[in-house]
Amino acid sequence: MTETKPIRHWMTLVSELSARRPVIVLAAAVFVAALSVLGAIRYLSLNPDAYALLPEDVPFLQNYNAYKDRFTYDRRTNIAVIDAPSPESAVVAQVELAAALEVRNDGVFHTIRAPGTDPFLRRNGLLYLTPDALEQAIDRLAAAEPAIAILAQNPSLRGIADLADRMRALSGNDPEIQRARTALAAMIETAARETASGAPNSVSWTRFILGPDMGLELASSRRILLLQGRLDGEESAVGGDGTGLIRAAAQDLGFQERGISLRLTGRGPLSKEEMTHAVADIQMAGALSLTLLAFVLIVGFRSWRAIIGCFGALFCGLAWTFGFATLAVGSLTLLSIVFSVLFIGLGIDFAIHYALRYREEAADTSDAPGTAERTAASCGGALGLCAVTSAVGFLSFWPTDYRGLAELGLIAAAGMALALIASLTVLPALFSLMRLPGGAHATMPGGGAVGGWIDRQKRPIVVAAAILSIAALALSTRAEFDFNTLALKDPKAESVQTLIDLQQDGAITPYTLSIPFADRSAAEAAADRLRTLPEVAGVRSLEDLVPAEADLKQAMIEEAAVFLWPALSPPSVSGAASEGGAQAALHDLRAQSWDDLPPEDRARLVDGLNALDDADAAAFEDRLTTPLRVTLEGLKDALGARAFTLTDLPQDMVDRYVAPDGGVRIAVLPKEDLRDFAALGDFVDAVTALYPDATGRPVLEAGTGKIVVAAFQQAVAIALGVILAFLIWRLRSFRDAVLVLIPLILAGAATTAFGVLAGIPFNVANVIVLPLVLGLGVDNGVHFVARWREEGDLSAVLKSSTPRAVLLSGGTTLASFATLGIVSNSGISSMGMLLSVAMSAIILSTMIVLPALLAWLGSDRAHIRQI
Incomplete structure (x- = not known):
């Protein structure tokens, strides 16, 4: 007892002095809060690097960094994905964007690569096909050779009209020609309709010549740019430098008006978008948490003075914690940024318990110092114990190798201490100025009746809780760990969706x-x-x-060139048609007979051509001939393929x-x-x-998983061991210490079982839940046992302010945690959901199971003492 007197003594002294000198205390508190906020704005940075969550000296991370320093080809590479209406427009857009970025690049990008546009690959791309696929492509080209010859001779609307007329004359005797004429008519109808409406151009001659299946394989309407960021500077500072530059270039090129979409992914966009979304999510969750907190306090307190006091203490404590974070870590990661929302839900607990006890102790509003002194003397020890156990739950990751949660734990643990200080200083000062009165609402209405029911049903309650706990523990053995870093990101984010699309297309293979x-x-x-x-x-x-079998494939291409090269390279090529020539060709297309087409196709074509005015002829021609020239040039390049060696x-x-x-x-x-x-x-x-x-990514994810699992196991052991030892020391009773821990064990089992049933595996963010349950859940048990020792009667305990404070503080904490469950970041969201389940289980266990256990086991009055 002598060891703890000084602690209570200083708590009561600080609380009493704060109520006696409220203006000085509040001025000092606000001054420090303002300095903390200004310092955080100026010096507290955000670090989006996912591997900043790990210690730098782990071997697999050192290997990865050494590899990246040595092989710099794909280091800091971002990907711009271009999706266009047609393969030809995708090629044009890719070349245009690469050229525009080369002009605009002012040291932002180390390299700009446009895969597929290199002359070497344009010439030798067919060599990378399998022999069967190459043979199929050559057969299609052979069948299209007469059409290619007509189009190459006159790549204009006149040439297209001549081709349509020639195919009409031959189609009656050849089903293949009839199918080709139907495809040509569909392309003409599409160009006419898009010209009339101003829609983006989706005409593709590659698909027409090779067929839709081969056309999609050989010339996808998706192209990419590989944009390598600067290789100097910190990894975390370089990622998203070029995002604005890329989007501005695409806007100036009119991508949107041309129906071309641009999406960004890769290291920079992923990190930048994730951090941007995380900050927005935390701001939203914080605002929603404060709103829910205000609602709970209004219902629970029914006193605007008490609510203002609690919010004042909360905001001061939160500001002080930001100042501590600035001094202690200097930067926030995707995990440690969560501390602000956690603080709202947890930091208010101390204020709620203090405020309710203050109202219970308040007999005369003019004696604020005396009320503050009595309040601190009666509940200060329990509040201090709760602060310590909460801090232990957060700090349990500090000795582990998991830096991400270690930093979050350090900041949040300091926040618990600062929240306690705010409750013992800012709160009594505000109550003194506002002359907060006592009130009946400080106690628990109907608590006596509830206590009587629990006392009568104590054995069934304990047995039911034991059965449910055993079932939950059995289900918990099926809990899984998932450390796929991509699964933690917002699945709706552009950078994430784009990366998944590229993986599914086989354009990138990240798991190598x-x-x-x-x-x-x-x-x-x-x-x-x-x-x-x-x-x-x-x-x-x-x-x-x-490529394998390159000599064989070169021979096949050379055979194809024998009949295709003359078609692609006529002695003379007609120039682009004049506007008058385009109009005449349009009239010719209208005048041709299309009776050989299926009725629906013929009706659409005729309607499309008739919708065009003569003034539209030039634009109509351009829509058809621009992709045609791209296709013909590509075929010429491809026919020059030659087998090659590494050199x-x-x-x-x-x-x-x-x-x-x-x-x-x-x-x-x-x-x-x-x-x-x-x-x-x-x-x-x-x-x-x-x-x-x-x-590579598999090693990083496997290594991260091992670190997190080991940290999780260590943190649970540390939290459980330290909290149990501290409870035994403070409570002077092993039995009561175990009683306080029972609701936590029930909550932990229920939370893990819920994760199994809901398909929520443990990940790099939510592994903090179980150690945190031990640190947070113990608070309610401590308050309950402390009041039980003071009253010695279950009905008296449940009629006091303590259960009301447990419900209010639990409700505010639950509301805060629930807001995290709706954020877009999957890791933080799963943390919020599991913490909400855990807090709900803690409240039920503390309000029902723990009282039933106390009533069943009775109280050993020999060891009863105030905490």
Whole structure:
């Protein structure tokens, strides 16, 4: 008892002095709060780097950073995805955007790459097809050779009209020609309709010549730009530098008006968009949390003075915590930014308990110092104990290797201490100035009746709780961990959706492992060895850039060139038609007989052509001939393909696998879907067992998962052990300490079971829930046991201000946590949902199960003492 007297003594002294000198205390509190906010605005930064959540010295992260420093080809690469109405317009847009960014680039981008536009790939692209696919393409080109010859001779609306007329004359004897004429008519009708309406141009001659299936395979209407950010400067500071520049260039090029969409993904857009959304989410959650908090306090207090006092203490404590965060960590990550919303729900608890006890103790509004002294003397010890246990729950991650939650825990733990200080200083000062009176609403209406019911039903309540707990614990053994970093992001965010689209299209393969070697021979030997592993689907290396069976495919292309080159390169080419020529060709198209077409197709074509005025003829011609010229030039380039060796590769392609220092890498592809965390672990273990230097997203996610799981286990053990030891020391009773912990165990089991049933696995954000449940849930139990010791009667306890404070503080905390459950970030959202379930279980356990246990076991009056 002698050890704790000084603590209560200082608490009562601070509270009494604050009520006696309210103006000085409030001026000092507001001054420090203002300095804290100004300092945070000026110096507290945001760090969007997901790997800032991990310690820098872990081996897998060091390997990754060393690899990126050595192989810089795809380091800090952002991706601009261009989706156009047709393959030809996609090519044009890709070239235009790349050129515009080259002009505008002022050190923002290290390199700008437009895959597929390189002359080497334009010429040799067909060599990368399989022999069967190449043969199919050549057969289509052979069938289209007469049409190609007409169009190449006169690539104008006149040439198109001549082609349509020639096909009409031949279509009666050849079903293939009839199908081609129907396709040509559909393309003409589309161009006419889009010209009349001003819609974007979707005409594609590639699809017409090769057919829709081969056309989509060989010339997709999606193109990408690879935009590598500056290689100097901090990783976290470079990511989104070029986003505005890219969008401005696309706007100036009229992408939107041309029906061309531009989406951005990659390191910069993902990080920038995630942090932007996270800040907006936290602001929304904070505002909603404050609104719900005000509603709960209005219902619970029915006193504007008490509500103003609680909010005053809350805002001062929150501002002070921002100041602490600025001094202690200097930057906030995607996890530590959550502390502000957590503080709203948790920091108000101290104020609620103090305010309700103050009203219970208040006999004379003129004796605010005396009321403050009695309040602190009666509940200060319990508040201090709650602050310590809450801080322990947050700080349980501090000794672990998980930096992300360690920093969140440090800030939130300091916030608990600062919230307690605000409750003992700002609150009594405000109550003194406002002359807060006592009131019946400080106690729990109907508490005596509830206490009587619990006392009568104590055994069934305890038995039912035990059965439910056993079932929940059994279900909890099926809990899963998922450390897929992409799954934590907002699935509706543009950068996330775009990345998923590219993965599904096979344009990028993020779940590969890269392994560096000193030379090509060592890399090839490793590739042969890795291909034998059952977890490996394939291995890509520098040698794979040289297409297999290139001589055979070159011979096939040369045979095709024999009949296609004369068609593509006539002795003379008619120039672009004049406006008058376009009008005459339009009249000719209208006058032609289209009776051979299906009735519905003929009706649409005739209506489309008749909707055009003569003044539209030039624009109509342009819509048809611009993509035609792109297609004809592409065919000419492709017919020049020649087999090549590694020495013929452009340097940009070589740089994908060869580092500036001459080192060589290989890429290892998984056989299983690595969104399954177990499969990811098997793949990483199999490859790294042979080559420990292997790195990439699978290694990062597997390594992160191991760190988080270990941190989770350590944090639970630390929180449980420290809180139990502290409770035994303060309560002087092992039994009462265990009684306080029982609601926490029930809440933890219920929360984990809910996660299993709801399909919410543990992830890098929500693993804090269980250690936090131990730290937060103990508060209500401490207050309840403290009041039980003071009253010695269950009905008296339930009629007091304590259960009312438990419900109010639990309700405000639950409201705050629930707002996190609706944010867009999946990790934070799952944290909010699980914390809401945990808080609900804690409230029910504290208000029903714990009183039933106390009534069942009775009280050993020999050890009763005030906390």
